[in-house]
Amino acid sequence: MRLTVFKCLPMGQQADVLRQCGHFLSDRMQDSFQLHLYALGDFYAEIWRGTGDEHILFIHLFQHSHGLSAYLEDIWLPEV
Numbered sequence: 001m002r003l004t005v006f007k008c009l010p011m012g013q014q015a016d017v018l019r020q021c022g023h024f025l026s027d028r029m030q031d032s033f034q035l036h037l038y039a040l041g042d043f044y045a046e047i048w049r050g051t052g053d054e055h056i057l058f059i060h061l062f063q064h065s066h067g068l069s070a071y072l073e074d075i076w077l078p079e080v
Helices: 003-007 011-021 065-072
Strands: 023-030 033-040 043-050 056-062
Touching: 003 043, 003 056, 011 033, 011 043, 011 056, 023 065
Parallel strands: none
Antiparallel strands: 023 033, 033 043, 043 056
């Protein structure tokens, strides 16, 4: 699915599409929010929720890899 099509869906449908068709990549905490990162088609999506809350506050969409930098900080690669 392309970003332009995904953006036309209501947020509830967006969340369903991400869970069913998206590729879960990672999760992280930011302040009092829990974020889940997915890749789908030509974009990435972050689902934002309050900590311990199932209600989705919003879904942040982006296409550029610089949006992944906050996730890369937690990846540890062993030295060879």
